[in-house]
Amino acid sequence: MIRSFASRTGQMLLVIFGISVLVFCIFFATPGADPTARIAGRGASPQVVARIRAEYGFDRPLPVQYVTMMQKLFVSRDLTSFVNHGQRVVPEVLQAAPVTLSLVLWAAFFWVSGSLVFGIASAVLRDSWVDRLLMVLGLIGLSMPVFWLGEVVNLVTQSRWHDTFLFRWVPPLGYVPFSQSPWGWAKALFLPSLTLAVCFIGLYARVLRSELLTAMGEDSIRTARAKGAGPVRVWLWHGLRLSWLSYVSLFGLDFAQLLGGGALLTEVVFALPGVGRLTYQALATLDLPLIMATVMYAAVFVVIANALVDGLYALLDPRIREGRHGR
Amino acid sequence: MGAEMLLKLHHLHLELPNGTALLEDVSLNVRRGDALGVVGESGSGKSLTAMSVMGLLPGLKASGSICFEGRELLGMKDREWRRLRGAGMAMIFQDPMTAFLPVRSIGAQIDEQIRLHDRVSRREARARTVALLGRMGVPDPEAAAKRYPHQLSGGLRQRAMIAMALSCGPSLLIADEPTTALDVTVQAQILTLLCEIRDSGAGVMLITHDMGVVAQTCTHVAVVYSGLVVEQGPVAAVMARPLHPYTQALLEAIPPLDGPRPEALPTIPGRPPAPDARPEGCVFAPRCRFVRPDCAVRPALREPEEGRHVACVLYDA
Numbered sequence: 001m002i003r004s005f006a007s008r009t010g011q012m013l014l015v016i017f018g019i020s021v022l023v024f025c026i027f028f029a030t031p032g033a034d035p036t037a038r039i040a041g042r043g044a045s046p047q048v049v050a051r052i053r054a055e056y057g058f059d060r061p062l063p064v065q066y067v068t069m070m071q072k073l074f075v076s077r078d079l080t081s082f083v084n085h086g087q088r089v090v091p092e093v094l095q096a097a098p099v100t101l102s103l104v105l106w107a108a109f110f111w112v113s114g115s116l117v118f119g120i121a122s123a124v125l126r127d128s129w130v131d132r133l134l135m136v137l138g139l140i141g142l143s144m145p146v147f148w149l150g151e152v153v154n155l156v157t158q159s160r161w162h163d164t165f166l167f168r169w170v171p172p173l174g175y176v177p178f179s180q181s182p183w184g185w186a187k188a189l190f191l192p193s194l195t196l197a198v199c200f201i202g203l204y205a206r207v208l209r210s211e212l213l214t215a216m217g218e219d220s221i222r223t224a225r226a227k228g229a230g231p232v233r234v235w236l237w238h239g240l241r242l243s244w245l246s247y248v249s250l251f252g253l254d255f256a257q258l259l260g261g262g263a264l265l266t267e268v269v270f271a272l273p274g275v276g277r278l279t280y281q282a283l284a285t286l287d288l289p290l291i292m293a294t295v296m297y298a299a300v301f302v303v304i305a306n307a308l309v310d311g312l313y314a315l316l317d318p319r320i321r322e323g324r325h326g327r
Numbered sequence: 328m329g330a331e332m333l334l335k336l337h338h339l340h341l342e343l344p345n346g347t348a349l350l351e352d353v354s355l356n357v358r359r360g361d362a363l364g365v366v367g368e369s370g371s372g373k374s375l376t377a378m379s380v381m382g383l384l385p386g387l388k389a390s391g392s393i394c395f396e397g398r399e400l401l402g403m404k405d406r407e408w409r410r411l412r413g414a415g416m417a418m419i420f421q422d423p424m425t426a427f428l429p430v431r432s433i434g435a436q437i438d439e440q441i442r443l444h445d446r447v448s449r450r451e452a453r454a455r456t457v458a459l460l461g462r463m464g465v466p467d468p469e470a471a472a473k474r475y476p477h478q479l480s481g482g483l484r485q486r487a488m489i490a491m492a493l494s495c496g497p498s499l500l501i502a503d504e505p506t507t508a509l510d511v512t513v514q515a516q517i518l519t520l521l522c523e524i525r526d527s528g529a530g531v532m533l534i535t536h537d538m539g540v541v542a543q544t545c546t547h548v549a550v551v552y553s554g555l556v557v558e559q560g561p562v563a564a565v566m567a568r569p570l571h572p573y574t575q576a577l578l579e580a581i582p583p584l585d586g587p588r589p590e591a592l593p594t595i596p597g598r599p600p601a602p603d604a605r606p607e608g609c610v611f612a613p614r615c616r617f618v619r620p621d622c623a624v625r626p627a628l629r630e631p632e633e634g635r636h637v638a639c640v641l642y643d644a
């Protein structure tokens with residue numbers, strides 16, 4: 001147990017290290033990626049360029065630069081932005097994190113409950129008009145770009161019909177911290193998270209439907225019915241239990257990816273100051289320390305989520321617990 | 328005779344929604360304390376017969392009559408049928424590995440069946456489960472109940488399956504090829520177990536393609552061919568003197584244990600007809616060595632001798 005935990009942690013650290021090296025190389029070590037010119041501005045004199053190069057340490061060897069950056073990012077946490085001089089990067093990311101976390105939690109709630117209802121309903125009523133309707137709706141949800149949907153939602157709820165009774169409650173764009181007003185927090189996040197959840201509902205409902213239908217063809221489901229279990233029990237207790245696995249792994253990865261800044265478009269469209277929007281700003285201004293920080297933040301989440309999913313897997317399926325000689 | 332009739336199938340007919348008949352005419356009887364072996368080739372409809380008794384074939388149209396303990400099952404509401412399933416009648420499946428839910432312990436799965444039919448606490452259900460497993464000869468039943476299907480051997484899994492089937496004291500036990508997935512020594516143990524169950528007064532319906540298994544465990548045998556019962560009678564009598572040409576051919580195909588080894592085993596030429604291409608008359612006629620012109624009319628199941636039923640023109644008076 002302890003040994004597998006240790007090896008798992010080691011693997012996680014290795015992956016994070018690999019990602020950090022990769023990102024560093026992309027931005028600092030690829031030919032023509034010299035950040036000095038950008039910081040110095042167009043038409044800077046050679047003296048200024050040389051001074052900046054020395055000041056930021058760009059004249060030192062790459063491994064040294066890498067170690068210095070990692071040290072500033074993880075140990076002393078005083079890495080500063082190249083664009084807004086003097087602004088510290090780490091507190092900025094940590095400030096943005098709760099916004100993204102709130103958004104993604106709400107979205108996950110919507111997409112899990114929505115996809116469970118739609119997926120189970122269309123599996124139970126397979127090949128009926130309900131099933132077809134739900135699957136077409138799912139496909140539409142899946143293929144609507146989230147930024148477009150977000151803009152449409154904004155257009156409708158913020159301007160066109162804002163004064164009708166339907167959308168009078170919609171607050172102006174932006175984020176309200178939970179500590180300030182829980183109700184305002186929920187109101188501010190309702191539409192953004194629903195928008196974010198739409199495409200996931202479509203995808204997850206389809207996955208769940210097909211997994212559930214495969215599971216219902218298993219011998220063990222026949223056994224359950226031979227035992228005298230009713231349809232509700234057979235579908236929800238036996239069928240779902242068998243079809244959880246791919247749903248859970250998909251969920252873990254998507255959830256982590258969104259927490260790490262994958263909700264970028266939604267955050268930008270709804271003006272939520274989350275990690276995604278921070279990444280967007282960093283990319284727009286090519287602010288390398290900020291990019292480094294957000295990417296590392298995302299990587300940590302994805303790696304942790306992966307480990308959690310694996311743990312959940314073992315909990316859900318005892319055959320995996322025994323390791324290689326399972327099925 | 329005398330013994331109480333448990334299950335009576337009368338002209339059971341089963342068809343697909345598109346009209347293809349899977350079972351044409353299945354009539355058979357199981358009494359309490361009887362073990363009826365249902366034999367036939369793959370695809371002859373033996374498993375379908377079992378599944379239709381359990382009511383596990385939604386989407387297929389059944390007609391005729393399935394009478395269980397004096398109650399007509401066809402046309403019964405699913406809710407009532409569900410109450411019978413697992414309690415009045417129970418089923419054992421061919422492959423205990425896939426028949427159990429792989430992700431829950433076998434004890435939990437047996438508990439579930441007990442609690443579906445009897446209002447007992449979790450603890451009582453578990454006590455019954457452990458007792459049942461013990462009775463089925465599972466060593467250290469308490470620990471075994473906590474294990475998952477993939478952690479048990481094939482024989483233990485099948486014992487657990489039987490324990491689950493017997494957990495609510497069913498009066499009819501349907502076993503669908505319970506020994507096919509097991510090796511020979513385990514097979515013998517499981518068959519002995521089935522005999523004990525039969526002796527305790529339940530009716531057993533054993534689906535198999537193995538005449539040897541029938542001879543070992545059953546009191547009666549029904550031979551199914553292409554969705555029809557062609558012969559039914561006591562095992563000893565049928566084995567000693569099969570009436571239907573198909574049964575005769577089947578028994579001849581068993582290799583002899585002593586005497587000179589035959590050059591080649593006798594086989595039945597041809598193959599059974601597909602459900603949508605059954606002949607009008609006797610279904611076995613195309614492969615029968617006694618085929619006559621009047622085989623063009625399908626013979627009914629008659630009783631030429633006391634207790635023996637056969638569907639063949641050879642025995643029409």
